[in-house]
Amino acid sequence: MINIEIDGKQIETDNGSTVIEAAHKAGIAIPHFCYHKKLSIAANCRMCLVQVEKAPKPLPACATPVTEGMKIFTHSDQAVKAQKGVMEFLLVNHPLDCPICDQGGECMLQDMSVGYGAGHSRYHEEKRVVLGKDIGPLVSAEEMSRCISCTRCVRFGQEVGGQMELGQAFRGEHAEIISFVSSTVDSELSGNMIDLCPVGALTSKPFRYKARSWELSRRRSVSAHDSLGSSLAVHTKNNQVLRVLPIENEAINECWLSDKDRFAYEGLNTPDRLTKPMIKQDGKWLEVEWQVALEYAANALRHIANGAGAEQLGALTTGGSTLEEMYLLQKLVRGMGSDNVDFRLRQADFSADGKQQGAPWLGMAVADFSRADRLLIVGSFLRKDHPLLAARIRQAVKKGLQVSVIHSVDDDLLMPVAHKTVVAPNALVSTLAQLAQAVTAKQTEGMAGSLVSGERVAVMLGNFAQQHPQAAQLHTLAQQIASATKGKLGFLGEAANSVGGYLAQAKPSATGLNASSMLSNPRKAYVLLNVEPELDCANPQQALAAMQGADTVIALTAYKHKALDYADVLLPIAPFTETSGTFVSAEGRVQSFKGAVKPLGEARPAWKVLRVLGNLLKVEGFEFDTSEAVRDEVLKGVDVASNLNNTLAGVEVQATSAASGMQRVSEVPIYATDAIVRRSAPLQATADASTPQVWMHSEELNNIGVKSGMNVKVMQGSGSVKLACHADDKLPKGVVRVAAGHPATAALGAMFGEITVERA
Secondary structure (H helix, E strand, O other): OEEEEEOOEEEEEOOOOEHHHHHHHOOOOOOOOOOOOOOOOOOOOOOOEEEEOOOOOOEEOOOOEOOOOOEEEOOOHHHHHHHHHHHHHHHHOOOOOHHHOOOOOOOHHHHHHHHHOOOOOOOOOOOOOOOOEEOOOOEEEOOHHHOOOOOHHHHHHHHHHOOOOEEEEOOHHHOEEEEHHHOOOOOOOOOHHHHHOOOOOOEEOOOOOOOOHHHOEEEEEEOOOOOOOOEEEEEEEOOEEEEEEEOOEOOOOEOOOOHHHHHHHHHOOOOOEOOOOEEEEOOEEEEOOHHHHHHHHHHHHHHHHHHOOHHHEEEEEOOOOOHHHHHHHHHHHHHOOOOOEEOOOOOOOOOOOOOEOOEOOOOOOHHHHHOOOEEEEEOOOHHHHOHHHHHHHHHHHHOOOEEEEEEOOOOOOOOOOOEEEEOOHHHHHHHHHHHHHHHHOOOOOHHHHHHHOOOOEEEEEOHHHHHOOOHHHHHHHHHHHHHHOOOEEEEOOOOOOOOHHHHOOOOOOOOOOOHHHHHHOOOOEEEEEOOOHHHHOOOHHHHHHHHHHOOEEEEEEOEOOOHHHHOOEEEEEOOHHHOOEEEEOOOOOEEEEOOOOOOOOOOEOHHHHHHHHHHHOOOOOOOOOOHHHHHHHHHOOOOHHHHEOOOEOOOOOOOOOOOOOEEEEOOOOHHHOOHHHHOOHHHHOOHHHOOOOEEEOHHHHHHOOOOOOOEEEEEEOOEEEEEEEEEOOOOOOOEEEOOOOOHHHOOOOOOOOEEEEEEO
8 A cells, every 4th residue: 555645635546547547436527538447447538637746747647556645736827727728628529519419418428518618719610520421230430530439448349248249540630449240239238339439429229319318217126137137227208118227236237238138128119018907708808807817817727637646747937036926936836735846947857856966056155266277168169158257257358267168169258268169969068078087187287277376266158058958967077076176166147037936846857847847748728927938948849739739728928929829828028127026146146126017908927817817716925015025935934045056966077978960059039038028129130140151061061952041941750840051160070059049940949969960
């Protein structure tokens, strides 16, 4: 620590910090534009000029390191004169369009000009004009004449997003921010550039001209679209969500937000929103009153339970449902005598059930990734499944973290990877077994050597590993590696409530059927909560066949979807912005939230719908007045931390037989993960949401006589689809990569397994 003086105030600050960092730490404001605490120093706006004793001229506070005994003056005549001079230059070419600028009311330039700008301009020549640019469906760059060349957006792309998609071209007054060769900005974190822009040059394209900042009401909420549990603010006007912004939370999402969380709200009020209860009679859908629909649903369930038996009832929900909704769903089904309830819809291997000591979780705090020195990631599409976690790991790599990857694809993580092994899905177990053996033997070379040499090791199983047909064996081997390196073992988690599902007991006990068994051995009645089976399940063919063959399907859903073909009752429920509830993030953080707007039409919070169903079916314990009362019952006497445990015992690791045909590798695309995201028009217009394509090694394409770009017929199970095919020589041979969870591939079978490709 060193001692300095700012504006006569004695301050103790860290050695190596800059003047602006020391001032901010002491609560002293220094005007600035290009400086941002999460980005590198650019020192190109010069707004933060301050006077330093014995310095011949004002110095930029963001780029001046402090020294022992330094005396700094931020509001002296010299400093203020310099700051006002910079402001005059910044305003020389700035357009006078504040009245129609979306940044109005939140603009740093607007705020600073009040304090440092003159009442009139000495500049009378024509202002320069920079043409607008189309950089994609999310970020608007239509008014680049407003740009002050702070380069925050450029630095964010390089340093946080990991790819330089914007850059500064030309010099002097001709300098402008452009994308490369008129390409779009496709980063999964691109929306953060909007927040970083201190003027109105980059704004939100979906929010453009919708409202002024002072007209909006703000409500705190929690991310519903991945397992991180990001803190966010939902901005509303006239009972409609108009935008979503991050709330700074260093422990979770820092000051960032993924595009999925930022723009998914556009899927809330789509034309296919279900706003009235509906029942099917004589093959036709009728809108009815709530009482009629609920009694119809209760009678149908009672009829099946009393006739065919309670074991013929099955309940499915997704990991995006709230803790309260999951709890009441399982309580309803169990109250009727069935144990068939599950939220793990994309899981294929349930052999760990009953052998794992607690709920699988991250194994550590999110912030601890910044302190790890070795990280092994097994089976994860990290960038797309967990964008903000990938960004945090990217920063840790710069500080010395060594990342090793074992996967069936070789996607670019936009960071240096120390060691990488890419094998077909059926070779994952044997590959991990070899690594476990090498680590146990303390080998000093390659991936094993990297892990053995670490002091703070983490081993993470991604979505692909958790959905793998031998997931329990991968878990066992990962546990061995973590144990041998004295490291942490964790699950990255698929959905907002992947951990909460276990705490809510929304999975079968010893007697019940899991999600896979409920669909492979169809039940006579299903209750679906937030589920679109053909997109949310591991085997869409099997799921759809089970729904179509059931006597009764009751869907609690916010949308009309394919359930119109097979359901008997549609009950409109409120998405997370219209209800209160709780999510338990991957790190075990319990976060409750309130609804930001009223439910649309006659939609109702799902916990209320389930409560009334419980009352109609005379199931005990459904006397809840608030969602908080439900939450308190779930967590009563429960120490969440002690319920989180990744320890697995009693699973044998077996050698895998060679596959006879081509193996499928599938991910759920980033903008196909849940019902709301799938309906967000801006997200569906991005490159990441384009129609899935088939990817194979070029030798495999040659074997079937197909050239890259041609259409192929893909067959799996009883279904087939036609898709464009492309070569990817980073894929293992014998592998076909084709995405799941998308309408274009919903006719195919399981996410893993044999698949056939032939020329279309």
